[in-house]
Each structure stands twice: as structure tokens, then as C-alpha cells.
Amino acid sequence: MALEHLFQGSALNAVDGKGRVSIPAFLRSVVERRGGARTIVLAKHEAFPCLSAYDPAYAALKHAKLERLLEKEETSPDAALEYQQRNLMAFAATEEVPYDSSGRILMPPMMRRKGEIADLALFLGTGETFQIWNPDLLLKDPRIPEDLKDIARFRIEERRTS
Amino acid sequence: MALEHLFQGSALNAVDGKGRVSIPAFLRSVVERRGGARTIVLAKHEAFPCLSAYDPAYAALKHAKLERLLEKEETSPDAALEYQQRNLMAFAATEEVPYDSSGRILMPPMMRRKGEIADLALFLGTGETFQIWNPDLLLKDPRIPEDLKDIARFRIEERRTS
DNA sequence: TTATAGCCCATAAAAACCCATTGTATCCCC
DNA sequence: GGGGATACAATGGGTTTTTATGGGCTATAA
Numbered sequence: 001m002a003l004e005h006l007f008q009g010s011a012l013n014a015v016d017g018k019g020r021v022s023i024p025a026f027l028r029s030v031v032e033r034r035g036g037a038r039t040i041v042l043a044k045h046e047a048f049p050c051l052s053a054y055d056p057a058y059a060a061l062k063h064a065k066l067e068r069l070l071e072k073e074e075t076s077p078d079a080a081l082e083y084q085q086r087n088l089m090a091f092a093a094t095e096e097v098p099y100d101s102s103g104r105i106l107m108p109p110m111m112r113r114k115g116e117i118a119d120l121a122l123f124l125g126t127g128e129t130f131q132i133w134n135p136d137l138l139l140k141d142p143r144i145p146e147d148l149k150d151i152a153r154f155r156i157e158e159r160r161t162s
Numbered sequence: 163m164a165l166e167h168l169f170q171g172s173a174l175n176a177v178d179g180k181g182r183v184s185i186p187a188f189l190r191s192v193v194e195r196r197g198g199a200r201t202i203v204l205a206k207h208e209a210f211p212c213l214s215a216y217d218p219a220y221a222a223l224k225h226a227k228l229e230r231l232l233e234k235e236e237t238s239p240d241a242a243l244e245y246q247q248r249n250l251m252a253f254a255a256t257e258e259v260p261y262d263s264s265g266r267i268l269m270p271p272m273m274r275r276k277g278e279i280a281d282l283a284l285f286l287g288t289g290e291t292f293q294i295w296n297p298d299l300l301l302k303d304p305r306i307p308e309d310l311k312d313i314a315r316f317r318i319e320e321r322r323t324s
Numbered sequence: 325t326t327a328t329a330g331c332c333c334a335t336a337a338a339a340a341c342c343c344a345t346t347g348t349a350t351c352c353c354c
Numbered sequence: 355g356g357g358g359a360t361a362c363a364a365t366g367g368g369t370t371t372t373t374a375t376g377g378g379c380t381a382t383a384a
Contacts, residue, residue, distance in 0.1 A: 006218075006225060008203070008253045014375070018328090022374050026258070047246060103373075106329070124254035126246075127225050131254075143243060147206065148250050154272050162337080176365070180339090184364050260340090264364075268339065 003058075005033045007125035012135060012155035014120060019112065020104045021121050027130055028103055031055040040105065042132075043094040044114040048141065050133040051115035056096065058128060063091075120159075122152060167195045169216075169287035174297060174317035176282060181274065182266045183283050189292055190265055193217040202267065204294075205256040206276040210303065213277035213294040220290065224252060282321075284314060 011024040023031075023040065031040060035057030045052040066086055097105045107117065115132060122133040135152050138144055173186040185193075185202065193202060197219030207214040232245045259267045269279060277294060284295040297314050300306055 004222065006222060006253065008221070009257045010254050016375070020375085025373060047243070100330075101332090102375085104375085124250060126249045127253045143247070145247055145251060148255055151255055151272065154275065158271065178365070178367095180367095182365085187363060262340070263342090266365085 003034070003128055005030045006127045007054075007130040008127070009125050010151055010155060011123045012120055012152075012159055013123065015107060015112075015117060019107045019109070021107055022102070022104050023099055024123050025103060027123060027125065028099070034058065039096055039098045041094050041096050042108065042111045043089075044111075045131060048131070048133075048143070049116060049137050050131050051111055051117070052129050053132055054129040059094070063087075120156075122155065124148075167192045168289045169292040170289070171285075171287045172313055172317060173285045174282060174314075174321055175285065177269060177274075177279060181269045181271070183269055184264070184266050185261055186285050187265060189285060189287065190261065196220065201258055201260045203256050203258050204270065204273045206273075207293060210293070210295075210305070211278055211299050212296070213273055213279070214291050215294055216291040218258060221252070221256070221258075225249075228252070282318075284317065286310075 007027055007030050009024070009026050011026075013022045013024065015021045028038075032038065034055050037056050039056055040053050041056060041059050043052045066083065069083070095108045095111055097108060099105045107121075111117075116134045116137055117132065118134055118136075120135055122135040122138060124131045124133065133152075135156060138152050139149055169189055169192050171186070171188050173188075175184045175186065177183045190200075194200065196217050199218045201218055202215050203218060203221050205214045228245065228248055232241065257270045257273055259270060261267045269283075273279075278296050278299055279294065280296055280298075282297055284297040284300060286293045286295065295314075297318055300314050301311055
């Protein structure tokens, strides 16, 4: 898998009273260059208390990868079960949301709860996907490198002063 | 990884009131020969108080390397976390900035702070990547070879006289 | 009705773009 | 080789466009 357009950079945006958030323009441009759909897929991150996000084209790619994995190890009895579980997570436990002409999504209430997103959303590019964090939770997580926390603190400070 | 086009040479350019800096033409030509994108990626240097810079193609290459590493040692539980951390540092802690037709970038405020860049930016080619320094910090750093400091002094002097 | 999702409009700040100047290196012709 | 003409680099300044965000309006569904 070699994607040429990667998600990169960070931004801290507001979630307004209606639950709307602007997806940063630099992330949107990757979504559109990858597949053209003005849509993103949201999922609970497997390891961190945040959301994982990507474009529909990447979701399709991940699905294809799972399929190939199944065909290889079809002999194992556990493999089939694991395939079913992963498939459920990849599709049933995700939500696809379109963004409007101004680049905003309406954060689905379930995802908002799962990601514990309050009134600020920290966007972090991670290459193939990007993450959406409640910045307070990121600062509290011991697994996050200090340098990255510095960035989160900078984004928070930047927002206070302007 | 064998890149045929390497960053080399040095230059001292001004950061103007809007935060714009010209990327030296000899560095831009390497970026464009490597991948064609008129864009550079900025990151805090891991060891020195300066910025590290490269082209998007090099970033993608680094990413592919990480991916391969993961697939090999997927068995380990710690490996997954370390992968997440490295990915965050490689993508969330960096910023991709395009340069305009005159070869200038807008130095992002976060990077400007992280690299402690004031109103002069010293560019140093280092092969696969290049560095951007506040020249005063380079002259103060005891780890920098005296010969390199001489070059920095020359660039500063050169700018004074013209 | 009563929320709610999808629109459209408005705005302030920031970023991207265009044009102009200047100095320097390069080329070319005599 | 000298001397101008030329091309390109770095930089200043103004103008237009994009972004993020707030607010209201309307069709729709529970």
C-alpha cells in the first residue's frame, strides 16, 4: 500500500452549539485528492481515547486488505472469526459524514461521545489517517510523547490569544 | 534508500514582517527534482535547536519504511504503541507548506517558535534533508564545528555589507 | 409541534496571489 | 576581455481569496 497523499499537520477547531466542526482545509485537500468525495469516515480509535478519521477511498482499501488476509489463512478456524470481528468494527462501528461547502461536518452524537469530544477538537495528521482528540485528554495521556503535547499546548495558547 | 538528489550548500535569508522567507533556489531545485511538488515539510530537529526540512516525497518514503517495520514485528504488544507514537511525531508534529511562484513559504508560527527563528533564517543542506537555523543559536551551540560557524559568520558578514 | 439536518449569508483574520524593485550572476557580441 | 543586455534571485507592498466560525431560515421527520 503506497498512498501518495498523506495526512499531516495539526489544528485546533471549535465545536459549535449545533455540533458542527470545521475540518481543517489541509486535511480536506488530502481527502479530495485521494478520492474526490467530500466525505469522511469516523471511528473510535483502537488504542487511544480519540477518534480515527479517513476518507471513503481509504476505507475501501482497508476492506480489500482484510479480504486478502482472509483468503490466505482461511484454513485456521480462528481466522474466520477474527475476520468477522474486524469487518464489524470496520463498517458497523463507523459513521460516514459529508462536509458542507464551508468544510464543516456535523459531529454525530455517538462519535462525539465515544471520542469524548467537548467544545474543542484537536486534529492530528498521522499519514494514512488522522485523529480527532479532546485536547485535555491528549494532555493527560501518558502514552503521548511530550513533544506532541507541546504542540497541543501551543495550539491551545494560540487560540486563547487571538 | 538512495536518493540521487541531495541538499547541499548554505544561505542566509530574511524573514519579513508577514513571516515569509525565500527558500534558496538551490534547495528548491532539489525538492522539485525529487518529487515535483513545490512544497516542503518542516519539523523540529530532534537534537539541535533548529528546524529540519525536506520534501513530501522523502516524507512518504519515511512513512513506507515505518509501515514495513510494523508488519514485521506485529506480534509484540509494545511495537504497536511505538508505531503509533512514531507516526504521530512524523506527521502530526510536522507541517507541510507550499512555496509560491517566487519561492517563498509562510513560516508557520508554531515552527517559527519551535525553531526559535527570528528575522534571519540560515539554511544548511545536509544531504537527505536540510536545516533552518536562527544563526545566533548556531554560533552559540558548542556542538557545532568551528568551520561551520565560520561559514555562518561569512553569510552574516556578506549580508551586512550589501 | 419540536427538534434536527441541510442551507445560505455574513464577517474577521489569515493566507495566497500579483506586481514592482533591486542586486547579482550570466550571456553575448564586438 | 570589456560592457552592456538579460535572466533570475530575494524581497517589499498591496490586493484578492480562502478559512474558520457565528447566526438564521427552511424542509423534513419523529
